[in-house]
Amino acid sequence: xxxxxxxxxxxxxxxxxxxxxxxxxxxxxxxxxxxxxxxxxxxxxxxxxxxxxxxxxxxxxxxxxxxxxxxxxxxxxxxxxxxxxxxxxxxxxxxxxxxxxxxxxxxxxxxxxxxxxxxxxxxxxxxxxxxxxxxxx
Numbered sequence: 001x002x003x004x005x006x007x008x009x010x011x012x013x014x015x016x017x018x019x020x021x022x023x024x025x026x027x028x029x030x031x032x033x034x035x036x037x038x039x040x041x042x043x044x045x046x047x048x049x050x051x052x053x054x055x056x057x058x059x060x061x062x063x064x065x066x067x068x069x070x071x072x073x074x075x076x077x078x079x080x081x082x083x084x085x086x087x088x089x090x091x092x093x094x095x096x097x098x099x100x101x102x103x104x105x106x107x108x109x110x111x112x113x114x115x116x117x118x119x120x121x122x123x124x125x126x127x128x129x130x131x132x133x134x135x136x137x
Contacts, residue, residue, distance in 0.1 A: 012127065020124025024073075027118045031070040031086070038063030052100050065089065073118065080129060083122050090115045 012020075037045050038059045046056035054062075069089055073082025090111035097108040123129050 012124065012130070016124045020121045020126070023117050023121030024079075024125060025121075027114060027121060028070060028074050030114065031066060031073075035063045035067045035070065038066065052096050052102075054096075073122075076126075079122055079126060083118055086118055087115055 041056060041059045045059055049056045049059055066089060069082055069085040071082070072078045073086055075082070093111040094108055097111075102108055123133060123135070
C-alpha cells in the first residue's frame with residue numbers, strides 16, 4: 001500500500017518497532033495456544049464450552065476460524081485485515097461471557113485486553129496504520 005504524499009508518518013523508533021513486534025508476538029503466541037487447545041479439545045475445554053453455552057463439537061471450528069484470523073494478523077501484508085477480523089472474533093467472546101454472567105474483569109474484559117495488545121502492537125510496528133490513527137510522537 002502506498003501512502004499519499006503529505007500523509008507520511010514519522011519513522012518509528014527502533015524501540016517502538018521492537019515493542020510492537022514483542023506485543024504482537026505475545027498476542028500471536030496466546031492465540032496460537034488457544035487454537036491448539038481448541039483442536040485438541042481436552043475435557044476442560046469441552047467443559048468450559050458447555051458452561052458458556054457452546055457445543056464442545058464446535059471447538060475445532062472456532063479453532064480454525066481463530067487460526068485463519070491469527071495467520072492473517074501475523075503476515076505483515078495482511079496484518080490490518082487480521083486485526084480487524086480478530087477484533088470481531090474477540091467481540092463475540094466478550095458477548096458470550098457477558099451473556100452467561102461471567103466475572104467482568106477476568107472473563108468478560110479479557111478479550112478486550114487482548115484486543116488492546118493486538119492493536120497497540122500493530123500500531124507500533126506498522127507505519128501505514130499510524131497514518132490512519134495518529135498518536136502522540
